Each structure stands twice: as structure tokens, then as C-alpha cells.
Amino acid sequence: MTRKLLFWFFVLLCLGVAVYPITYFLVEGNFGLLSTKPDSLLQDQRWRFFFYGHIVFGGVAMGLGWIQFVRAARTKAPFLHRIIGLFYTLAVMASGVSALYIGYFATGGPIASIGFMTLGLLWIGSTLVAYGLGKKGQYRAHAKIMVVSYALTFAAVTLRFWLPLLQVVTGDFVISYRIVAWLCWVPNLIFALTWIRKRERLPI
Secondary structure (H helix, E strand, O other), X not given: OHHHHHHHHHHHHHHHHXXXXXXXXXXXXXXXXXXXXXXXXXXXXXXXXXXXXXXXXXXXXXXXXXXXXXXXXXXXXXXXXXXHHHHHHHHHHHHHHHHHHHHOOOOOOHHHHHHHHHHHHHHHHHXXXXXXXXXXXXXXXXXXXXXXXXXXHOHHHXXXXXXXXXXXXXXXXXXXXXXXXXXXXXXXXXHHHHHHHHXXXXXX
């Protein structure tokens, strides 16, 4: 029962962040993260293109990825599992490439930029590796690497937990943003790798 409750809490977090980008299209003015950016960046149409590409396709990846961890869905509907996996991979590619571009301009300078761009590279890389393993029929390895991929996707959730807390502790948004550029995904990655190591017989 506890495991089921934790799983559905996890799903609610994923879905909540998945639909969050919609607010950027409903709220007038510079909402959320946009309110922290300088006017010169906000007026850059290329940056805005990649920003919206990142949040929209990132939301799609977040909203689809959790379904792949439902064992019944994988075993009873393998075709659907493959279709969702394809769309998840495409969404990660679009959002990840966009993240690399906007990460270069991250608030907080090189420390934040390197953090977010490293996340983007690992996210793209792990997802491509996992997808390739699945296509080759190496399902156990595929499942393990996909855990890494979605742990990095989940950085969108953990960022939203850590950033307000860091702002309370530091009292400074820029310092908090530099820290969260790493804190939002490094613990997730460590958790995923530890979880995989403890379950060498990960079910497919």
C-alpha cells in the first residue's frame, strides 16, 4: 500500500510539472522564469523559440515517461510501450537540444550554464542509448538506462522543490540558481544509479 501511494504521488508530481508549461501561454506578461530574465534576452526571438521548445517538449516527456514504468502496461501492451517510447525519445531530443541553447544563457553565469548544459547532454545521451538498446532487444539494459533518463527528466520536478528552499536559505536568487543548476539533477542521477545497482535483476 505504501509503495502504491508513493508511486501515485510520484505520478501526480510528474503530471503537475507536465502541464505547468501551459500557464506560460495563459498568463499575460513575463511569467515564472521569464520574470527573472533581462529584457535583452526576452526580446531575442531565437532564445524565446528554444525556451518554449524546451518547456513544451519537456512537458510532453514528463507526461509520457512515467507510463513506461507501469509493468502491466509494458507486458500487456508492448506495441503501445514502443510508441510511447518513441514519442518520449523525440520529446527529449527536442527539449534537450533547446535546453543546451538556453542553458548557455542561464542566469548565474558559467556555473549555472555548465550545470544545465551538462544535464542536457546527459539527458539526450542516456535517452538515445536506452532507445538504441530497446531497438536491439537488450531489454534489461534498456530498462536500466531508461531509469537514468527519466531521473534526469525528473529534474524539472526537483528544481521546483529546491529553488524556493534555496532562496529562503541564501536570500539570493542568483546564488540559488547556480546551486540548483546542479542540485536539481545530480542527486537524481545518484539515486538512479544506486537503485539500478541494487536491482541487477531489474524486471522488464
